[in-house]
Amino acid sequence: MTPKVVLVTGAGGYVGAHLAARLAADPDIERVLGVDTAPPARDLLKSMGRAEFVRADIRNPLIAKVISSARVDTVVHAATTTGPPGPARRTAIKEMNVIGTMQLLAACQRSPQVGKLVVKSSAAVYGAGARVPAVCTEDMAPKDISSSGYVKDAVEVEGYVRGFARRRPDVRVTTLRLTNLIGPGIDTVLTRYFSLPVVPTVLGYDARVQLLHPEDALAVLERATTADHPGVYNVGGDGVLTLSQAIRRAGRVNVPVPRVAMPAAARVFRNARGVDFSNDQIQFLNFGRVVDTTRLKRDFGFTPRWSTRQAFDDYVHGRGMHPVLNPERLAVLENRIRRTDG
Amino acid sequence: MGERLMQEARVIPLRSPEQRRRSNRTAGPGRNGAARPAVAPTPLRPAAQPAGGVQQRLADAIGFLRKRLTGDYAVDEFGFDEQLTENVILPPLRLIYEKYFRVEAIGTGNLPSEGGALIVSNHSGTVPLDSVMTGIAVHENTSPNRYLRMLGADLVFQVPVLGALARKTGQTLACNADAERLLTAGELVGVWPEGFKGIGKPFSDRYKLQRFGRGGFVSAALRTGVPIIPVSVVGAEEIYPKIGDLKPLARLLGFPYFPVTPTFPLLGPLGAIPLPSKWYIEFGEPIRTDRHDPADADDPMIVFNLSDQVRETIQQTLYRLLAQRPGIFRG
Numbered sequence: 001m002t003p004k005v006v007l008v009t010g011a012g013g014y015v016g017a018h019l020a021a022r023l024a025a026d027p028d029i030e031r032v033l034g035v036d037t038a039p040p041a042r043d044l045l046k047s048m049g050r051a052e053f054v055r056a057d058i059r060n061p062l063i064a065k066v067i068s069s070a071r072v073d074t075v076v077h078a079a080t081t082t083g084p085p086g087p088a089r090r091t092a093i094k095e096m097n098v099i100g101t102m103q104l105l106a107a108c109q110r111s112p113q114v115g116k117l118v119v120k121s122s123a124a125v126y127g128a129g130a131r132v133p134a135v136c137t138e139d140m141a142p143k144d145i146s147s148s149g150y151v152k153d154a155v156e157v158e159g160y161v162r163g164f165a166r167r168r169p170d171v172r173v174t175t176l177r178l179t180n181l182i183g184p185g186i187d188t189v190l191t192r193y194f195s196l197p198v199v200p201t202v203l204g205y206d207a208r209v210q211l212l213h214p215e216d217a218l219a220v221l222e223r224a225t226t227a228d229h230p231g232v233y234n235v236g237g238d239g240v241l242t243l244s245q246a247i248r249r250a251g252r253v254n255v256p257v258p259r260v261a262m263p264a265a266a267r268v269f270r271n272a273r274g275v276d277f278s279n280d281q282i283q284f285l286n287f288g289r290v291v292d293t294t295r296l297k298r299d300f301g302f303t304p305r306w307s308t309r310q311a312f313d314d315y316v317h318g319r320g321m322h323p324v325l326n327p328e329r330l331a332v333l334e335n336r337i338r339r340t341d342g
Numbered sequence: 343m344g345e346r347l348m349q350e351a352r353v354i355p356l357r358s359p360e361q362r363r364r365s366n367r368t369a370g371p372g373r374n375g376a377a378r379p380a381v382a383p384t385p386l387r388p389a390a391q392p393a394g395g396v397q398q399r400l401a402d403a404i405g406f407l408r409k410r411l412t413g414d415y416a417v418d419e420f421g422f423d424e425q426l427t428e429n430v431i432l433p434p435l436r437l438i439y440e441k442y443f444r445v446e447a448i449g450t451g452n453l454p455s456e457g458g459a460l461i462v463s464n465h466s467g468t469v470p471l472d473s474v475m476t477g478i479a480v481h482e483n484t485s486p487n488r489y490l491r492m493l494g495a496d497l498v499f500q501v502p503v504l505g506a507l508a509r510k511t512g513q514t515l516a517c518n519a520d521a522e523r524l525l526t527a528g529e530l531v532g533v534w535p536e537g538f539k540g541i542g543k544p545f546s547d548r549y550k551l552q553r554f555g556r557g558g559f560v561s562a563a564l565r566t567g568v569p570i571i572p573v574s575v576v577g578a579e580e581i582y583p584k585i586g587d588l589k590p591l592a593r594l595l596g597f598p599y600f601p602v603t604p605t606f607p608l609l610g611p612l613g614a615i616p617l618p619s620k621w622y623i624e625f626g627e628p629i630r631t632d633r634h635d636p637a638d639a640d641d642p643m644i645v646f647n648l649s650d651q652v653r654e655t656i657q658q659t660l661y662r663l664l665a666q667r668p669g670i671f672r673g
Contacts, residue, residue: 134514208509334404
């Protein structure tokens with residue numbers, strides 16, 4: 001079923017705005033509505049074309065009116081966040097995540113026209129820790145999750161979505177669990193983290209990191225919106241980088257901080273550099289997270305174009321980051337020795 | 343069905359045919375390595391350095407350093423860093439394997455050169471050096487050299503440095519998801535089903551196999567249809583004889599036990615040096631699981647019977663190896 005009227009939440013953000021722009025470029029879709037509390041940046045707004053921006057708050061029951069009056073048949077929920085890039089008010093984000101989702105789903109449940117729901121979730125729902133399997137598949141339950149935090153929000157959001165799917169079995173629900181996004185244009189906690197001149201890591205830990213290029217994230221969300229693929233899917237680039245390896249590839253200098261000193265270091269970086277280090281984030285930097293994407297490739301029919309490594313390299317080149325230590329000298333030395341040898 | 347369920351009484355000879363042949367031969371002239379190929383000390387990596395090697399090696403070292411500094415190396419989804427393991431971690435361990443414990447690997451022909459297999463071994467020695475040495479025995483006795491991907495307790499991955507190192511050298515969490523993933527990918531996977539009960543048992547219980555967990559390893563093998571290779575390690579029990587356990591201290595630190603050995607904590611850091619026992623690692627005949635239905639993994643009776651069979655095989659092999667060894671440190 002091709003959607004006629006699509007509503008995208010979180011349209012003020014990078015993913016929401018770009019997705020609305022992509023959907024607006026599809027001639028089969030009659031109307032695209034982007035909803036958020038704040039409009040997207042001006043250049044983004046321009047690229048959105050015929051998509052309409054509606055300044056509304058999904059935490060407010062008014063959203064039901066928007067959905068029913070516009071006769072929305074497909075809702076894309078892209079307003080949740082599992083980690084703000086910079087310092088943010090925890091309560092405000094939690095409200096947007098949890099109360100926003102509840103209100104939005106309540107509105108969807110009331111509206112008979114809504115036939116499809118696409119939820120941008122996060123691979124963070126699997127947790128991060130020593131007891132989490134190395135590679136997570138969609139049927140695994142969350143483990144090692146802090147009792148309060150953004151990851152808990154993500155788990156709760158998915159719980160509400162499952163509840164909605166039970167109450168409205170006629171609605172096709174697609175939940176996409178995205179790994180961390182990284183690319184030249186996007187602003188996430190990881191893009192800020194890797195652009196620090198000295199990058200703090202926790203002493204004695206090295207996470208496995210799986211990344212997703214925003215282009216792939218948008219392509220998957222678009223496909224989930226225009227075609228019918230109900231179910232839960234992990235979305236992530238192929239391959240893995242370790243945190244230390246990524247820092248080296250970005251040419252940064254890694255500063256190991258003992259675990260006990262990490263909260264203090266996190267405060268310094270949050271205040272001075274605007275990088276958020278929540279407890280969930282620190283846990284992620286210790287253990288990392290890798291998801292299995294077999295279901296995405298086989299059932300959903302999508303293979304990410306960018307591997308983890310390519311996405312990361314694109315970010316490094318796109319930002320014009322230069323290595324603090326120049327490895328070219330070593331290459332020159334290596335070649336000189338080899339030549340004298342031959 | 344009934345027949346399969348019945349545990350057959352297995353007669354395990356004290357001496358395997360291979361060893362009987364060996365003892366016959368030792369009477370003869372060839373006491374040097376060449377005459378006894380099956381139990382010959384595992385060869386060191388052939389030192390096939392091309393001529394004019396110094397500069398070449400220097401250039402290689404710089405190239406290696408450059409690759410490490412720029413992050414130009416591959417890591418698999420479990421975090422296994424082959425380049426680091428091969429070049430930095432393995433060489434010193436190989437030295438300990440060859441010179442310190444003088445490990446004799448027996449029955450290495452039972453290690454498949456390709457495809458998945460589950461390697462199940464006894465666990466001992468207070469510190470898991472036995473798994474490290476088994477890993478080297480596998481790596482040195484397969485061609486092409488294969489890595490043993492070990493399954494470790496979550497405690498290993500909680501400890502800073504150790505957890506990261508375990509992941510980099512190819513180890514992962516002992517859970518069915520990871521085990522089946524590795525086996526399906528055709529890797530050699532190592533498990534120590536006794537867990538902390540085995541490695542932390544008092545010295546007086548040496549070479550007595552502990553309970554084999556819940557048999558999760560058997561269901562992993564059944565689901566993936568890979569053979570189970572029972573492994574018996576002799577010598578590791580004597581490296582740190584655990585004669586006491588400071589339980590309150592262990593509880594305080596969150597360890598499963600805090601060992602007291604004749605030298606630790608009495609001699610402080612010196613007590614961390616293991617006693618130089620002579621080791622034997624025997625790889626037993628593979629126990630096939632592909633004749634079973636994968637659904638048998640959900641039949642507890644079949645799982646327990648297979649688990650018992652593996653346990654019995656290892657226990658009997660341990661008794662045989664113990665009866666044969668000339669001394670704890672000799673050889």
